[in-house]
Amino acid sequence: MIQIEGVSHTYRTTDGRDIPALEGVSLEVREREFIALLGPSGCGKSTLLYLIGGFLPIASGSVRVHGTPVTGPGPDRGVVFQHFALFPWKTVLGNVLYGLEKLGVPRDVREKRAREFIDMVGLTGFEESYPSHLSGGMKQRAALARTLAIDPKVLLMDEPFGALDAQTRSLMQAELLAIWHRSPKTVIFVTHDVQEAVYLAQRVFVMSARPGKIKAVVETSFERSDPHIFKSKAFVDKVDEIWGLVRDEAMKAQKGRPF
Numbered sequence: 661m662i663q664i665e666g667v668s669h670t671y672r673t674t675d676g677r678d679i680p681a682l683e684g685v686s687l688e689v690r691e692r693e694f695i696a697l698l699g700p701s702g703c704g705k706s707t708l709l710y711l712i713g714g715f716l717p718i719a720s721g722s723v724r725v726h727g728t729p730v731t732g733p734g735p736d737r738g739v740v741f742q743h744f745a746l747f748p749w750k751t752v753l754g755n756v757l758y759g760l761e762k763l764g765v766p767r768d769v770r771e772k773r774a775r776e777f778i779d780m781v782g783l784t785g786f787e788e789s790y791p792s793h794l795s796g797g798m799k800q801r802a803a804l805a806r807t808l809a810i811d812p813k814v815l816l817m818d819e820p821f822g823a824l825d826a827q828t829r830s831l832m833q834a835e836l837l838a839i840w841h842r843s844p845k846t847v848i849f850v851t852h853d854v855q856e857a858v859y860l861a862q863r864v865f866v867m868s869a870r871p872g873k874i875k876a877v878v879e880t881s882f883e884r885s886d887p888h889i890f891k892s893k894a895f896v897d898k899v900d901e902i903w904g905l906v907r908d909e910a911m912k913a914q915k916g917r918p919f
């Protein structure tokens with residue numbers, strides 16, 4: 661579904677310095693697979709996601725989605741960011757309708773579809789609410805509904821629950837899995853949280869400190885509907901294994917930073 665080959669990315673700062681963010685990243689994601697990109701802050705996770713999303717030019721290497729080289733953003737790839745990108749002047753319904761309008765979906769179909777997805781993310785009753793009246797978790801649900809409503813084949817999520825409190829976050833994680841089971845999509849989920857990656861993803865791609873490379877790929881297989889999964893030995897062992905891989909990189913990433 662997604663093929664990334666030898667992708668590197670270097671940022672040029674305004675004062676002319678080069679910051680190598682990614683170096684020779686190759687990976688493949690299968691159709692309807694849920695993968696996590698895990699790594700310390702600054703290792704290039706967002707950069708990789710933006711390249712797949714088509715928000716940054718691909719200067720070296722190639723990114724293909726369903727065999728087609730990525731040249732820009734498109735409705736086949738939906739994005740959800742950490743900071744809720746809702747229009748504050750539109751209601752929940754208005755926000756979800758927006759993407760459908762842009763896609764040229766007829767008015768009557770549009771409204772029905774928007775309400776379905778609002779229901780799917782558990783926001784029924786809040787259709788007419790404005791973002792400023794919603795909690796963080798509800799805003800993120802609305803953002804998710806807006807993205808899911810355009811029915812992208814690929815869902816790109818950049819630390820979408822990073823700004824939420826622990827309880828809301830774990831609720832949203834479970835809900836995301838439930839939604840993914842109901843309407844399977846290829847998901848690339850960026851996080852720096854080992855537990856979150858292990859819980860959500862079928863495969864966890866561990867990235868090295870900047871410039872980011874894929875350091876390891878770890879498969880997981882759990883009965884995720886088990887309410888005690890977080891305490892199960894298989895889960896705890898997997899978190900330990902991956903934490904061991906991430907720890908070195910996190911320490912490298914910390915070096916040279918003022919404390």
Ligand SMILES: Nc1ncnc2c1ncn2[C@@H]1O[C@H](COP(=O)(O)OP(=O)(O)O)[C@@H](O)[C@H]1O
Pocket residue numbers: 671672673679680681699700701702703704705706707708870
């Ligand atoms: N616009 C930019 N200009 C210069 N450097 C940048 C820019 N955006 C990101 N970087 C640098 O590139 C590296 C990777 O960034 P990013 O992909 O955001 O990492 P992550 O999402 O893993 O935290 C970081 O060291 C960051 O400081």
Ligand SMILES: [Mg+2]
Pocket residue numbers: 705706707818
């Ligand atoms: Mg990031």
